[in-house]
Amino acid sequence: MHDFVMPVGPQSPALKEPMLLKLKLEGEEVRSVDMRLGYTHKGVEGLLEGKNVDQAMYVASRICGICSISHERAFIRTVEDMMKKEVNERVKLIRTILFELERISSHLLWAGFMMHEIGFDTLFQYLWREREGVLDLFESICGNRVHKNICKIGSLRYDIAPVQEREVLDCLDSMQEKLKDYEDEIKKNKVIKERLKGVGKISKKTAIEYGLIGPNARASGIDNDVRRIDPYDSYADINFKTIVIKKGDAMERTLLRMREVHESMGIIRQCVEMLPSEKIPKFSLTNIKEGEAIGRVEAPRGELFYFLKVEDGLIRRAKVRTPTFAFIKILEKILKGVKIGDVPVIVASLDPCFSCMERVLVAKEDREEWMTEAEFRRKYSC
Amino acid sequence: MRLVAIVCVQDQGPKKEDFRLLYYFDKGDGKLIKRIRKVGRRSMRTKSIIREHPVADLFEREIHDYYGVEFEGNPNLHVPLFLPEEEKNKHPLLKGEKNA
Numbered sequence: 001m002h003d004f005v006m007p008v009g010p011q012s013p014a015l016k017e018p019m020l021l022k023l024k025l026e027g028e029e030v031r032s033v034d035m036r037l038g039y040t041h042k043g044v045e046g047l048l049e050g051k052n053v054d055q056a057m058y059v060a061s062r063i064c065g066i067c068s069i070s071h072e073r074a075f076i077r078t079v080e081d082m083m084k085k086e087v088n089e090r091v092k093l094i095r096t097i098l099f100e101l102e103r104i105s106s107h108l109l110w111a112g113f114m115m116h117e118i119g120f121d122t123l124f125q126y127l128w129r130e131r132e133g134v135l136d137l138f139e140s141i142c143g144n145r146v147h148k149n150i151c152k153i154g155s156l157r158y159d160i161a162p163v164q165e166r167e168v169l170d171c172l173d174s175m176q177e178k179l180k181d182y183e184d185e186i187k188k189n190k191v192i193k194e195r196l197k198g199v200g201k202i203s204k205k206t207a208i209e210y211g212l213i214g215p216n217a218r219a220s221g222i223d224n225d226v227r228r229i230d231p232y233d234s235y236a237d238i239n240f241k242t243i244v245i246k247k248g249d250a251m252e253r254t255l256l257r258m259r260e261v262h263e264s265m266g267i268i269r270q271c272v273e274m275l276p277s278e279k280i281p282k283f284s285l286t287n288i289k290e291g292e293a294i295g296r297v298e299a300p301r302g303e304l305f306y307f308l309k310v311e312d313g314l315i316r317r318a319k320v321r322t323p324t325f326a327f328i329k330i331l332e333k334i335l336k337g338v339k340i341g342d343v344p345v346i347v348a349s350l351d352p353c354f355s356c357m358e359r360v361l362v363a364k365e366d367r368e369e370w371m372t373e374a375e376f377r378r379k380y381s382c
Numbered sequence: 383m384r385l386v387a388i389v390c391v392q393d394q395g396p397k398k399e400d401f402r403l404l405y406y407f408d409k410g411d412g413k414l415i416k417r418i419r420k421v422g423r424r425s426m427r428t429k430s431i432i433r434e435h436p437v438a439d440l441f442e443r444e445i446h447d448y449y450g451v452e453f454e455g456n457p458n459l460h461v462p463l464f465l466p467e468e469e470k471n472k473h474p475l476l477k478g479e480k481n482a
Contacts, residue, residue: 038464045448046474211384211437224384229412294406294414296386305406307389321387325444329437 003027006340010039014344016113017354021331021347025340033335035328040354048318053079053286053308056315058149060306063320065146066109066353069102070299071320072151074306077232078295082288082310085154089234090278093271094160096233097168098141098150099297100264100271105134106300107257107264110351111182114254117348118195126182130175137171140164152283159280165272172265183258196251200334200346203248210330214302214323216350219256220248226298234274240267250349257351289313299323301351324352383407385431386414388441390449392477401451403428421451430455448475 003026010018018039024032044063048056060075061068073095080087108131115124135145141164142148142157150157160168186192202212207220217224225242227235243259245252292309302323309317327350335343386406393400401421406414421428430453431438442453443463450473453459462470 034461036462038462038466041464043474049475208384209436211386211435213384224410229410296414303386305387307387307404309391317389317391319387319389321441325440326386326437329440 008343010036015347016117017347017352019328019352019354021335021343023335023340023343028339028341030335030338030340030343033332035332037328037354045318045320048315051315052313053153053288053310053315056318057151057153060320061149061151062147064322064353066106067102067299067301067304068147069098069150070297070304072149073099073232074295074297074299074304074320075308076151076153076295077297078293078306078308079153079286079288081295082291082293082308083153083286087154088278088281090159090276091154091156091280092233093275094156094280095151096235096238097160097268097271098138098148099233100267101134101137101168102148103264103300104261105131105138107261108134110300110348111254111257114345114348115192117344118192120189120192123182123185126178130178133171133175137164137168140167153286155281155283157283160275165275168268169272172268176262176265179258179261183255186254186258193251195345196254196349197249199250199342200253200338200349201247201249202330202334204246206330206333207248210327210333212327212330214298214300214327215257215260216253216302216327218242218244219253221246224303226296226303230296232297234271235267237274238267238270250345253349253351287313301353302327322353324354328352383409383415385435385437385441388438388445390445390451390475392449392475401426401449403445403451405431426450427452427454429453430459432456447473449473450476 006023006025007020008023009015009020020036022034023030044059047059057072057075061072063071108127112124112127115127138148139145141160142150202220204221207217207222212220212222213224221244223242223244228242240263243256243263245256288310290311294305294307296303296305304323305321307319308315331347334346338346384407386408389404391402391404393402400423403419403421405417405419408414419428428451430442432442432455439456439458440463442456443459445451446453446459447463447465
């Protein structure tokens with residue numbers, strides 16, 4: 001017999017993402033969990049249907065603000081597979097650099113949130129200060145800090161100039177030592193250890209059963225990394241370690257992501273060193289009459305999967321399976337039996353992202369315009 | 383084998399009455415295995431795989447929300463997932479006379 005049901009969300013100071021958890025409690029202990037999603041659902045798959053590939057790429061890029069390049073890259077990998085298109089070495093390396101910069105940005109954003117959840121706001125601000133440097137790099141290279149929109153089919157929108165290569169390396173050098181200090185603080189600080197050690201433990205067996213992916217799976221002892229098992233861009237030519245830890249609690253998930261940031265820095269440095277002097281090819285409109293393909297990439301939160309079906313030059317079916325959608329089901333399992341105070345920490349430790357907003361942002365030179373999806377469709381007849 | 387995704391495709395053309403359910407599995411060796419299940423437009427029914435793959439619960443519920451395919455054996459199928467209560471049974475991605 002449960003005492004009562006406590007709703008957490010969709011807008012709650014304890015959750016940074018809009019989801020509803022109906023927790024059935026007995027005293028302070030959670031007995032069972034009902035989950036409700038969809039509060040930021042904007043029907044992207046429907047929006048992609050009926051567009052040609054070049055139009056659809058802009059929509060795909062805006063599915064997520066944190067991992068915008070991952071969505072672009074997964075979309076482009078799917079299309080390039082469909083076209084059997086090869087890209088040159090410089091394009092591959094620049095894509096890899098940007099992809100890893102995005103991973104650093106995402107992991108630091110998440111680590112900041114994690115510290116905020118446990119009440120350590122000083123470290124939260126320090127971590128976000130370092131992230132600012134990465135966002136400045138995006139602004140310098142892509143022209144945007146959030147929705148980067150840098151990739152094109154077979155090419156890139158902008159090349160990286162030598163001065164920007166230097167900026168990238170300087171940024172990494174300046175943050176490396178500081179991040180080591182922050183990592184040490186996370187390892188040694190008594191309060192952080194009390195709040196994270198042994199909390200939200202996921203065994204390897206449970207992780208396999210629930211199809212866990214990305215850093216969460218790697219923190220539970222599963223060696224799962226699309227960059228290694230199904231390499232794309234320059235990952236096959238680069239030395240990097242897939243970090244795997246076995247304990248699977250919130251502490252290990254935090255430390256694993258911090259270590260992945262250092263690994264990403266190593267990848268970026270190798271890529272900058274390997275950049276050839278050739279030019280990136282000019283891009284042109286894509287000409288695909290029909291085809292069906294899948295593509296996946298290792299986004300910061302795990303495997304991002306795309307399926308596209310094109311007929312008569314238009315997309316007839318698009319399926320986007322985001323990493324969060326693949327692992328969020330595990331919450332129903334791991335929240336059972338925990339204390340109510342640990343719920344926000346456990347949810348945050350998985351790094352979920354329900355970023356698809358109901359609105360789209362239309363940038364027009366010097367002004368911005370916010371509108372709902374229906375208004376966007378009406379105005380731009382799509 | 384890890385279930386990566388279930389994709390529901392409603393084919394246009396002579397066989398537009400049918401749906402294809404594409405199940406993608408990862409064996410861990412870098413290649414995805416594809417299994418195809420056909421679902422007739424009239425029956426709109428197929429068997430659930432949540433016993434073998436608990437993660438399929440959300441995938442099946444999403445397909446049910448968007449297309450109205452019934453997955454026999456999934457107890458959560460009619461619990462709202464993405465769409466609000468008032469949109470229940472409207473199936474926004476279903477192509478047909480109503481939704482064309």
